[in-house]
Amino acid sequence: MRDEESMRAATLRALLYVSRSTLASPEITAEIGDIVDCAIVRNRRLAITGALAFSGAHFTQYLEGTPDALGVIMGSIRGDRRHSDVVVLCVSACKSDPHLGDIGVQK
Numbered sequence: 416m417r418d419e420e421s422m423r424a425a426t427l428r429a430l431l432y433v434s435r436s437t438l439a440s441p442e443i444t445a446e447i448g449d450i451v452d453c454a455i456v457r458n459r460r461l462a463i464t465g466a467l468a469f470s471g472a473h474f475t476q477y478l479e480g481t482p483d484a485l486g487v488i489m490g491s492i493r494g495d496r497r498h499s500d501v502v503v504l505c506v507s508a509c510k511s512d513p514h515l516g517d518i519g520v521q522k
């Protein structure tokens with residue numbers, strides 16, 4: 416690993432949050448598609464990896480990235496009206512390279 420890559424890996428953070436969906440039935444599929452389409456492009460640009468789960472009533476999302484990148488994404492996510500009551504459960508140092516590698520967010 417190059418020096419700058421290992422320095423970046425050392426600063427990586429992992430973040431987990433839960434939130435309450437505000438989506439109503441007819442719009443759910445389209446809105447989830449919109450969220451995923453946006454996340455694929457933007458997370459890749461900010462070198463964020465993660466996974467998003469939706470139960471029908473709640474979201475849970477796990478994200479890995481630099482503190483700056485996570486701050487940018489969480490600023491957008493917190494202000495998104497498609498969910499409410501965003502509660503960050505934990506933020507911790509990533510133990511190694513991003514666990515999710517290139518998987519990112521996929522449909």
Ligand SMILES: Cc1cc2nc3c(=O)[nH]c(=O)nc-3n(C[C@H](O)[C@H](O)[C@H](O)COP(=O)(O)O)c2cc1C
Pocket residue numbers: 434450453454455457458465467474476488490491492493494495497498520
């Ligand atoms: C549950 C949930 C998860 C989201 N996850 C991401 C994400 O991982 N990456 C992303 O870029 N946008 C995500 N979004 C969309 C953002 O909230 C926001 O709409 C989008 O990033 C555009 O940001 P902007 O309005 O600040 O330009 C998510 C939205 C919701 C409701």
